[in-house]
Amino acid sequence: DTAVSQTPKYLVTQMGNDKSIKCEQNLGHDTMYWYKQDSKKFLKIMFSYNNKELIINETVPNRFSPKSPDKAHLNLHINSLELGDSAVYFCASSLRGGNEKLFFGSGTQLSVL
Amino acid sequence: DQQVKQNSPSLSVQEGRISILNCDYTNSMFDYFLWYKKYPAEGPTFLISISSIKDKNEDGRFTVFLNKSAKHLSLHIVPSQPGDSAVYFCAAAGSKTSYDKVIFGPGTSLSVIP
Numbered sequence: 070d071t072a073v074s075q076t077p078k079y080l081v082t083q084m085g086n087d088k089s090i091k092c093e094q095n096l097g098h099d100t101m102y103w104y105k106q107d108s109k110k111f112l113k114i115m116f117s118y119n120n121k122e123l124i125i126n127e128t129v130p131n132r133f134s135p136k137s138p139d140k141a142h143l144n145l146h147i148n149s150l151e152l153g154d155s156a157v158y159f160c161a162s163s164l165r166g167g168n169e170k171l172f173f174g175s176g177t178q179l180s181v182l
Numbered sequence: 183d184q185q186v187k188q189n190s191p192s193l194s195v196q197e198g199r200i201s202i203l204n205c206d207y208t209n210s211m212f213d214y215f216l217w218y219k220k221y222p223a224e225g226p227t228f229l230i231s232i233s234s235i236k237d238k239n240e241d242g243r244f245t246v247f248l249n250k251s252a253k254h255l256s257l258h259i260v261p262s263q264p265g266d267s268a269v270y271f272c273a274a275a276g277s278k279t280s281y282d283k284v285i286f287g288p289g290t291s292l293s294v295i296p
Contacts, residue, residue: 073225109288110269110288110289111286111287111288112226112271112273112286113286114283114284117283125283127283159225159226161225170216170228170231171218171226171228171284172227172228173225173226173227174225175223175224175225176223176224176225
Protein backbone atom coordinates (compact mmCIF):
# COMPACT_ATOMS: atom_id res chain seq x y z
CA ASP A 70 0.00 0.00 0.00
CA THR A 71 1.83 3.05 -1.31
CA ALA A 72 2.31 5.84 1.25
CA VAL A 73 2.49 8.76 -1.19
CA SER A 74 1.07 8.05 -4.61
CA GLN A 75 0.99 10.38 -7.57
CA THR A 76 -0.53 9.95 -10.99
CA PRO A 77 0.25 9.81 -13.80
CA LYS A 78 3.83 8.52 -13.74
CA TYR A 79 4.47 9.81 -17.26
CA LEU A 80 2.79 12.73 -18.99
CA VAL A 81 3.55 13.69 -22.57
CA THR A 82 1.69 16.66 -23.94
CA GLN A 83 1.80 19.51 -26.42
CA MET A 84 2.72 23.09 -25.67
CA GLY A 85 -0.26 25.18 -24.68
CA ASN A 86 -2.23 22.32 -23.14
CA ASP A 87 -3.55 22.24 -19.57
CA LYS A 88 -2.73 19.21 -17.42
CA SER A 89 -3.08 18.01 -13.84
CA ILE A 90 -1.02 15.76 -11.60
CA LYS A 91 -2.73 14.15 -8.64
CA CYS A 92 -1.19 13.24 -5.29
CA GLU A 93 -2.56 11.35 -2.33
CA GLN A 94 -0.96 10.30 0.95
CA ASN A 95 -2.31 7.70 3.36
CA LEU A 96 0.14 8.43 6.18
CA GLY A 97 -2.10 10.82 8.07
CA HIS A 98 0.44 13.60 7.57
CA ASP A 99 -0.53 17.26 7.99
CA THR A 100 1.74 18.77 5.35
CA MET A 101 2.11 18.11 1.63
CA TYR A 102 4.51 19.51 -0.94
CA TRP A 103 5.26 19.77 -4.62
CA TYR A 104 8.90 19.65 -5.73
CA LYS A 105 10.34 20.05 -9.20
CA GLN A 106 13.52 18.29 -10.31
CA ASP A 107 14.95 20.21 -13.22
CA SER A 108 17.39 19.16 -15.91
CA LYS A 109 20.31 19.90 -13.59
CA LYS A 110 18.80 17.44 -11.09
CA PHE A 111 18.18 20.01 -8.36
CA LEU A 112 15.06 19.36 -6.31
CA LYS A 113 13.30 22.67 -5.74
CA ILE A 114 10.23 23.25 -3.66
CA MET A 115 7.26 24.78 -5.42
CA PHE A 116 4.46 24.72 -2.84
CA SER A 117 3.63 23.35 0.57
CA TYR A 118 0.26 23.01 2.26
CA ASN A 119 -0.42 22.37 5.94
CA ASN A 120 -3.93 21.14 6.67
CA LYS A 121 -5.15 22.56 3.35
CA GLU A 122 -3.56 25.96 4.03
CA LEU A 123 -0.85 27.28 1.70
CA ILE A 124 2.42 27.67 3.64
CA ILE A 125 5.14 27.98 1.02
CA ASN A 126 4.60 29.45 -2.41
CA GLU A 127 7.89 29.80 -4.24
CA THR A 128 8.46 31.99 -7.23
CA VAL A 129 6.52 29.80 -9.60
CA PRO A 130 4.60 31.06 -12.66
CA ASN A 131 0.93 31.50 -11.85
CA ARG A 132 0.20 28.95 -14.57
CA PHE A 133 0.92 26.47 -11.77
CA SER A 134 -1.90 26.19 -9.27
CA PRO A 135 -1.99 23.72 -6.41
CA LYS A 136 -5.28 22.56 -5.00
CA SER A 137 -5.76 20.75 -1.71
CA PRO A 138 -9.32 19.47 -1.26
CA ASP A 139 -8.33 17.82 2.03
CA LYS A 140 -5.11 17.20 3.91
CA ALA A 141 -4.59 13.82 2.22
CA HIS A 142 -4.62 15.26 -1.31
CA LEU A 143 -2.59 17.89 -3.11
CA ASN A 144 -3.08 18.23 -6.85
CA LEU A 145 -1.08 20.34 -9.25
CA HIS A 146 -2.73 22.03 -12.21
CA ILE A 147 -0.61 23.51 -14.95
CA ASN A 148 -2.12 25.79 -17.57
CA SER A 149 -0.68 26.72 -20.96
CA LEU A 150 2.22 24.31 -20.73
CA GLU A 151 5.60 25.49 -22.01
CA LEU A 152 8.69 23.58 -23.14
CA GLY A 153 10.53 24.70 -20.01
CA ASP A 154 7.97 22.97 -17.80
CA SER A 155 9.43 19.61 -18.81
CA ALA A 156 10.80 18.09 -15.61
CA VAL A 157 10.09 15.48 -12.97
CA TYR A 158 7.54 16.62 -10.41
CA PHE A 159 7.55 15.02 -6.97
CA CYS A 160 4.82 15.13 -4.40
CA ALA A 161 5.85 14.71 -0.76
CA SER A 162 4.38 14.77 2.72
CA SER A 163 5.61 15.18 6.27
CA LEU A 164 4.00 14.48 9.61
CA ARG A 165 3.63 17.97 11.01
CA GLY A 166 5.43 20.22 8.57
CA GLY A 167 8.62 21.98 9.36
CA ASN A 168 11.64 20.21 8.02
CA GLU A 169 11.36 16.79 9.51
CA LYS A 170 11.74 13.98 7.05
CA LEU A 171 9.79 14.05 3.85
CA PHE A 172 8.07 11.07 2.26
CA PHE A 173 8.16 11.36 -1.51
CA GLY A 174 5.99 9.93 -4.24
CA SER A 175 7.67 8.22 -7.17
CA GLY A 176 7.48 11.26 -9.42
CA THR A 177 5.73 12.35 -12.60
CA GLN A 178 7.90 12.75 -15.68
CA LEU A 179 6.36 15.62 -17.65
CA SER A 180 7.47 16.08 -21.25
CA VAL A 181 6.16 19.07 -23.15
CA LEU A 182 6.61 18.81 -26.91
CA ASP B 183 22.99 30.51 -6.53
CA GLN B 184 23.74 27.05 -5.15
CA GLN B 185 23.39 27.16 -1.40
CA VAL B 186 23.99 23.42 -1.10
CA LYS B 187 26.75 21.90 -3.19
CA GLN B 188 27.73 18.35 -3.89
CA ASN B 189 30.82 18.72 -6.00
CA SER B 190 31.20 15.07 -6.93
CA PRO B 191 28.50 14.11 -9.43
CA SER B 192 29.51 10.45 -9.14
CA LEU B 193 31.53 8.07 -6.98
CA SER B 194 32.53 4.41 -7.43
CA VAL B 195 33.47 2.21 -4.49
CA GLN B 196 34.26 -1.46 -4.09
CA GLU B 197 31.84 -3.54 -2.07
CA GLY B 198 32.88 -3.72 1.58
CA ARG B 199 34.87 -0.48 1.47
CA ILE B 200 33.85 2.89 2.86
CA SER B 201 31.84 5.36 0.77
CA ILE B 202 32.26 9.03 1.65
CA LEU B 203 29.87 11.52 0.12
CA ASN B 204 30.56 15.19 0.67
CA CYS B 205 28.36 18.25 0.87
CA ASP B 206 29.14 21.94 1.34
CA TYR B 207 26.77 24.77 2.10
CA THR B 208 27.05 28.52 1.99
CA ASN B 209 24.26 29.79 4.23
CA SER B 210 25.40 29.99 7.86
CA MET B 211 21.75 30.14 8.95
CA PHE B 212 21.24 26.48 8.05
CA ASP B 213 20.76 24.53 11.23
CA TYR B 214 19.44 21.15 10.19
CA PHE B 215 20.76 18.80 7.56
CA LEU B 216 19.38 15.70 5.93
CA TRP B 217 20.49 13.02 3.48
CA TYR B 218 18.13 11.36 1.07
CA LYS B 219 18.72 8.36 -1.17
CA LYS B 220 17.08 7.92 -4.56
CA TYR B 221 16.81 4.89 -6.81
CA PRO B 222 15.90 5.31 -10.50
CA ALA B 223 12.20 5.86 -11.18
CA GLU B 224 11.50 6.27 -7.46
CA GLY B 225 11.18 9.25 -5.17
CA PRO B 226 13.91 10.16 -2.69
CA THR B 227 13.76 8.39 0.68
CA PHE B 228 15.01 9.84 3.94
CA LEU B 229 18.26 8.33 5.16
CA ILE B 230 19.65 10.26 8.11
CA SER B 231 19.68 13.77 9.56
CA ILE B 232 21.76 15.90 11.89
CA SER B 233 21.13 19.04 13.87
CA SER B 234 23.81 21.69 14.20
CA ILE B 235 24.11 21.03 17.93
CA LYS B 236 25.76 17.74 17.05
CA ASP B 237 28.82 16.94 15.00
CA LYS B 238 27.99 13.29 14.37
CA ASN B 239 24.93 11.11 14.00
CA GLU B 240 25.01 7.38 13.38
CA ASP B 241 22.41 4.92 12.17
CA GLY B 242 23.67 1.45 11.43
CA ARG B 243 26.09 1.56 8.50
CA PHE B 244 25.38 5.27 7.91
CA THR B 245 27.11 8.11 9.75
CA VAL B 246 26.79 11.81 9.05
CA PHE B 247 29.51 14.21 10.19
CA LEU B 248 28.97 17.94 10.45
CA ASN B 249 31.73 20.56 10.53
CA LYS B 250 29.82 23.77 11.03
CA SER B 251 32.84 26.05 10.97
CA ALA B 252 33.78 24.68 7.55
CA LYS B 253 30.13 24.54 6.43
CA HIS B 254 30.73 20.96 5.42
CA LEU B 255 29.04 17.66 6.04
CA SER B 256 29.76 14.16 4.89
CA LEU B 257 27.93 10.85 4.78
CA HIS B 258 29.93 7.71 5.48
CA ILE B 259 28.65 4.30 4.50
CA VAL B 260 30.53 1.38 6.03
CA PRO B 261 30.66 -1.25 4.67
CA SER B 262 29.30 -0.32 1.27
CA GLN B 263 26.93 -2.79 -0.36
CA PRO B 264 25.73 -3.08 -3.97
CA GLY B 265 22.21 -2.13 -2.81
CA ASP B 266 23.62 1.24 -1.74
CA SER B 267 24.07 2.17 -5.41
CA ALA B 268 21.79 5.19 -5.79
CA VAL B 269 21.81 8.97 -5.99
CA TYR B 270 22.37 10.65 -2.63
CA PHE B 271 21.00 14.14 -2.01
CA CYS B 272 22.25 16.41 0.72
CA ALA B 273 19.66 18.90 2.02
CA ALA B 274 19.70 21.81 4.47
CA ALA B 275 17.09 23.85 6.34
CA GLY B 276 16.84 26.62 8.92
CA SER B 277 15.67 24.26 11.63
CA LYS B 278 13.76 21.04 12.07
CA THR B 279 10.60 22.70 13.24
CA SER B 280 10.43 25.81 11.10
CA TYR B 281 8.55 26.12 7.85
CA ASP B 282 11.67 27.28 6.05
CA LYS B 283 12.08 25.55 2.75
CA VAL B 284 14.54 22.69 2.50
CA ILE B 285 17.34 23.32 0.00
CA PHE B 286 18.62 20.27 -1.85
CA GLY B 287 21.98 19.73 -3.48
CA PRO B 288 22.26 18.27 -7.00
CA GLY B 289 23.06 14.77 -5.78
CA THR B 290 25.98 12.34 -6.01
CA SER B 291 25.51 9.08 -7.87
CA LEU B 292 27.14 6.25 -5.91
CA SER B 293 28.05 2.96 -7.60
CA VAL B 294 29.10 0.11 -5.36
CA ILE B 295 30.96 -2.48 -7.39
CA PRO B 296 30.61 -6.11 -6.30
